[in-house]
Amino acid sequence: MKISVIGCGYLGAVHAACMAKLGHEVVGIDVDPHKVAELSAARAPFFEPGLEELLSEVQATGRLTFTTDMAAAAGSEVHFICVGTPQKKGEKAADLSYVDAATNALAPYVGAGELVVGKSTVPVGTAERLAELIQEHQPEAHLAWNPEFLREGHAVKDTLTPDRFVYGVPGAAEDHPAVELLDEVYATPLSSGTPRLVADYATAELVKSAANSFLATKISFINAMSEVCDAAGADVTLLADAIGMDDRIGRKFLNAGIGFGGGCLPKDIRSFMARAGELGADQALTFLREVDDINMRRRTRMVELTREICNGTLLGQRITVLGAAFKPNSDDVRDSPALSIAAQLQLQGAVVTVTDPQSLSNAARRFPELNYEPDLTAALLNADAVLLLTEWQQYLELDPHTVISQVRSPRILDGRNVLEPSKWRAAGWTYRGMGRP
Numbered sequence: 001m002k003i004s005v006i007g008c009g010y011l012g013a014v015h016a017a018c019m020a021k022l023g024h025e026v027v028g029i030d031v032d033p034h035k036v037a038e039l040s041a042a043r044a045p046f047f048e049p050g051l052e053e054l055l056s057e058v059q060a061t062g063r064l065t066f067t068t069d070m071a072a073a074a075g076s077e078v079h080f081i082c083v084g085t086p087q088k089k090g091e092k093a094a095d096l097s098y099v100d101a102a103t104n105a106l107a108p109y110v111g112a113g114e115l116v117v118g119k120s121t122v123p124v125g126t127a128e129r130l131a132e133l134i135q136e137h138q139p140e141a142h143l144a145w146n147p148e149f150l151r152e153g154h155a156v157k158d159t160l161t162p163d164r165f166v167y168g169v170p171g172a173a174e175d176h177p178a179v180e181l182l183d184e185v186y187a188t189p190l191s192s193g194t195p196r197l198v199a200d201y202a203t204a205e206l207v208k209s210a211a212n213s214f215l216a217t218k219i220s221f222i223n224a225m226s227e228v229c230d231a232a233g234a235d236v237t238l239l240a241d242a243i244g245m246d247d248r249i250g251r252k253f254l255n256a257g258i259g260f261g262g263g264c265l266p267k268d269i270r271s272f273m274a275r276a277g278e279l280g281a282d283q284a285l286t287f288l289r290e291v292d293d294i295n296m297r298r299r300t301r302m303v304e305l306t307r308e309i310c311n312g313t314l315l316g317q318r319i320t321v322l323g324a325a326f327k328p329n330s331d332d333v334r335d336s337p338a339l340s341i342a343a344q345l346q347l348q349g350a351v352v353t354v355t356d357p358q359s360l361s362n363a364a365r366r367f368p369e370l371n372y373e374p375d376l377t378a379a380l381l382n383a384d385a386v387l388l389l390t391e392w393q394q395y396l397e398l399d400p401h402t403v404i405s406q407v408r409s410p411r412i413l414d415g416r417n418v419l420e421p422s423k424w425r426a427a428g429w430t431y432r433g434m435g436r437p
C-alpha cells in the first residue's frame, strides 16, 4: 500500500521505517529539514536501538523516502499523523497546535476513499473534530484513531510486534471502511495473532490516556511505598518482588527510584486531568494529581539524600551524575528526572558533572549551565558523591573496587535501586538507595 507518515520524530520515524519493513511504499513528511535530511541519508536523528539498521535496510529497497513537501502525501491510501502533542507552557493541557497544523496542511491532499489515521496522543474529543476538518475538504475520506503504545528504547520491536491494535472509528463499526484499510496496513502482525479491538473514537483516545495513567500510577504507588519503607527502615525492592509475585499485581513497573519522566507519562497524565476537568469529570482523576506529586517528590528526595550523604552541605561538592536520558537506551531528555536533579543540585551550590552514553548534546541544549563529560572515567574523577540516575547497562557493570580509586569520597546514591548494596559497601563505599535500608 502507499502510505504517508506526517511527523517523523521518535514515533513517526520508527513508524515510517516499520511500515516500509512490512512491505508498504512509505513517504515520511516532516517540517524539520534537518530531520528529513538525516532520515533521507538513512541516519536516525535520535538514538533508538535498531532504527538506523532498519532505515538502511528499507531505503535500499526504494520503499521509504522522506521530504518536507506535504504534496508528497497525495495519492497515499493511508496517512498517519504522528506529530507532537507536548504540554502547553504554564498549563496542564496538551498543545494541539501541531496536530491541527498538520491536519490542515494534509487535508487538501487527501483523496476520496483515503484514510487519515491519528497516532499522536490526544485529549478525548480530538478525533471527532479532526474528522470534520478532513471531511470539509473531502467528504469521501475517512478518519480513524489508532493510538500508539511503543516504548522508547524498544520502539522498532514494539511497532512491528505490538501487544494489540486499537482502531477508533465512528460508532465502533467493524464494517467501517477504515477497519479494512488498517487491517491491510497491519496484515503481517495481525496474521501472527496480534489482537485488534475496534472502538469508537472516544474509547480509542481514552485507551491511550488510561494506559499511561495506569503505568504512571503503578510507578507512583511503589514510590509511595518507598517513602514508607524509608520511614520504617524497610526494603522497597524486596517488597516489590513479593507483591509482584501475585499475578494480579505483577512485578513490571514496580521499580522505585527517582520516578518517571520522558515525553509521554508526565504530560499525558496532566493533559488527561485537564481534559477531564473540561468534561466536568475532574473528580474522577484527582488521584492523578497525587501520582504527579509523588513523582515530583522523588526528585526533591534525591537532592536531600545527596545533601545528607555530603554531611549536610552541597556547597562546592563535586557531584558526578551518571545518566541524563529519562531512561536507558534512549537519548531523550524530555522531562528527565536525572537532569532535573542535576540542575537542582547545581542551583544549590554543588559542582555537577553529568555523563551519559547518548544524550549529552540533547542535555546541553536543555541545561547549558551544567558540565558534561562524555568519558565515564573522567566524569568520575575526584567526585565527592556519585549519583546513578539512569540505569544504562555500563553503569550497572561498574566495579566498585576500580571506581573507588577514581573518586575523592566513596559515596554512591542509587536513584534506580539497581546496584547490589552489599557489594558496594564491602568495597568501602557509603551506599544509599531509595526506600532501601
Ligand SMILES: NC(=O)c1ccc[n+]([C@@H]2O[C@H](COP(=O)([O-])OP(=O)(O)OC[C@H]3O[C@@H](n4cnc5c(N)ncnc54)[C@H](O)[C@@H]3O)[C@@H](O)[C@H]2O)c1
Binding pocket: 006, 007, 008, 009, 010, 011, 012, 029, 030, 031, 032, 035, 082, 083, 084, 085, 098, 101, 102, 105, 119, 120, 121, 122, 148, 149, 150, 151, 152, 263, 264
Ligand atoms: N515518543 C514515544 O515513545 C511515543 C509513543 C507513543 C505515542 N507518542 C505520541 O506521539 C506523538 C509524537 O511524539 P514524538 O515523541 O514522536 O514527538 P517528536 O517531537 O519526537 O516528533 C514530532 C515530529 O513532528 C514534526 N512536526 C511538527 N509539526 C509538523 C507538521 N505540521 N507537519 C509535519 N511534521 C510536523 C516535528 O518536526 C517532529 O519531528 C505525541 O503525541 C506523543 O505523545 C509518542
Ligand SMILES: O=c1ccn([C@@H]2O[C@H](COP(=O)(O)OP(=O)(O)O[C@H]3O[C@H](CO)[C@@H](O)[C@H](O)[C@H]3O)[C@@H](O)[C@H]2O)c(=O)[nH]1
Binding pocket: 121, 148, 149, 150, 151, 152, 153, 212, 215, 219, 252, 253, 254, 255, 256, 257, 258, 259, 260, 261, 262, 263, 264, 265, 268, 326, 327
Ligand atoms: O518501574 C518503573 C518503570 C519505569 N520507570 C520510569 O518511567 C518512565 C517511563 O518509562 P517507559 O514507560 O518505559 O518509557 P516511555 O518510552 O515513555 O513509554 C511510555 O510512554 C509511551 C508514550 O505514550 C507509551 O507508548 C508507552 O507504552 C509507555 O510505556 C521512565 O522515566 C522510567 O525510568 C520507573 O521509574 N519505574
